[in-house]
Amino acid sequence: MTEQQNLWQFMMQQSDKLLSQTVTHIGLTCISLLIAVAVGLPLGIWISEKKKAAWVVLGVAGILQTIPSIALLGFMIPLLGIGAFPAIAALFLYALLPIIRNTYTGITSVDQGITESARGMGMNKWQILFNVELPLAMPVILAGIRTATVINVGVATLAAYIAAGGLGEFIFGGIALNNTNMILAGAIPSALLAIILDFLLSLFQKAKLKTMRKVSVVLPVILLVCSSFYIIPRAQVKILAGFTPEFMGREDGYLGLRSKYKLDIPTVVISDAVMYKAAFENKLDVISGYSTDGRLKAYDLVTLRDDKAIFPPYYAAPLVRQDILGKYPELQPALDILSGVINDSIMTELNYKVDYLKQLPEKVALDFMLEKGLYKKPQNANNEHVIRLGSKIFAEQYILINIYKMLIEGNTKLKVVTRTGLGGTKICFDALTNNEIDMYPEYTGTGLLVILKPDKKTLDGMIDSRDKVFNFVQKEFSNQYKLSWLKPIGFNNAYALMMRRSQAQSLNIQTITDLKLYLSNENHQH
DSSP: OHHHHHHHHHHHHTHHHHHHHHHHHHHHHHHHHHHHHHHHHHHHHHHHHOHHHHHHHHHHHHHHHHSOHHHHHHHHHHHHOSSHHHHHHHHHHHHHHHHHHHHHHHHHTSOHHHHHHHHHTTOOHHHHIIIIIHHHHHHHHHHHHHHHHHHHHHHGGGGGGBTOOSTHHHHHHHHHHTOHHHHHHHHHHHHHHHHHHHHHHHHHHTOOGGGHHHHHHHHHHHHHHHHTTTOOOOOOOSOOEEEOHHHHTOTTTHHHHHHHSOOOOOEEEBOHHHHHHHHHTTSOSEEEEETTOTHHHHTTEEEEBOTTOOSOOOBEEEEEEHHHHHHOTTHHHHHHTTTTTOOHHHHHHHHHHHHTSOOOHHHHHHHHHHHTTOOOOOOOOEEEEEEEEEOOSSHHHHHHHHHHHHHHHHHSSEEEEEEOOOOSHHHHHHHHHTTSOSEEEEEHHHIIIIIIOOOHHHHHTTTTOHHHHHHHHHHHHHHHHOEEEOOOOSOBOOEEEEEEHHHHHHTTOOBHHHHHHHHHHHHHHO
């Protein structure tokens, strides 16, 4: 009962944003669906006459359907940038197959005797199509539109990754922040939306043959009206920020910027996978990033000094199950070999090789181990003694996991299995506490703010001290979760606000306070 009350309270607290994102979600779904119907219906009609072309068109549409949605969005970004256009294009492509296939199936399934009778009555090709074939095929066509609608409502959650909005902002933010209420606040409206739209379309599908002509007019009008939900004029702004879903919901992120710095900046939500490039291409001016990210160097970005200390220390260290350390005492000394070896500049360089030079994390990790003289050939591992290493879904974690794999296999007889790309903090932490993995690299600031969530008084007493934060998370994780933080690796991958170097220099912005003052002056001038 408490969980339901907490969820309800969260949804009430976020009701304005929830309504806004739901409206955006409906708009995205309906715009893409309207375009898909406008393209897919004529294509389906055309291939019902040109049978030889049918397998080509359906084959291409089928291939598009098999491309993972996040990959399809990634392909769209170089062509269409970030925001609405790539999201709508991807959703349109996903909706095509069921609409084309069902139109083709519906028309070709019409009894040939009926069409022959119509032809005998003197009807031409177009009259037969609009007065006979389409009305009879309409239930099958509407079934395809229903399928496309449900698919698009689900896939539209991914639009949040490329600054197109929608309910995905809550879902991805919740996953990153270990916040179940936030996940449900996005997932429940999304599921309800799919059910409601599917139900409404089912009413159209059950219409009698005489009313099918009205349906064919009314449905596009409804889609057009719903599409207009997304077409909201946006004022032109001089400075636009792009923040990750996780950053938007964190006290050491957007919430802290608003409370401590009183920073009010036009913002879109975007995945860190495309955020840095968007800043480099002048589509965004300020982004949330990580201080050791290789793309800082690649795209010539600078970090703004956090002069009011809202970002705590983020020292990376292995987070390991205590029962595993007890079972395999040789594991900790192997992991501790990396302690103090990687500083901020080394980690930035390693990340740069993966993020920008596109080298494989395995190669970057091996080259580093050889350079530092830490590499040893794997010992004869005992297949019964397996250590499962996990990682989050960005380059730095992939590099670290490969380094740890080599350290364990080179210095012990343990066998290592890696489970990389486990998404955000919540997925990795849950995998660790549920005995799905035995270790993953974590950051002290994330452990403090995302998992432990101490009260403000406790937080204020340690937020600017590396050692206090580490000692606190080490003690609390041991007591609450039976997990051990081992010795820190040596680098501090803290959150940071970033700008293009050229822009920051031209506007004389070096600190977050400088950015706040610049925005205030701009607002006063307008």
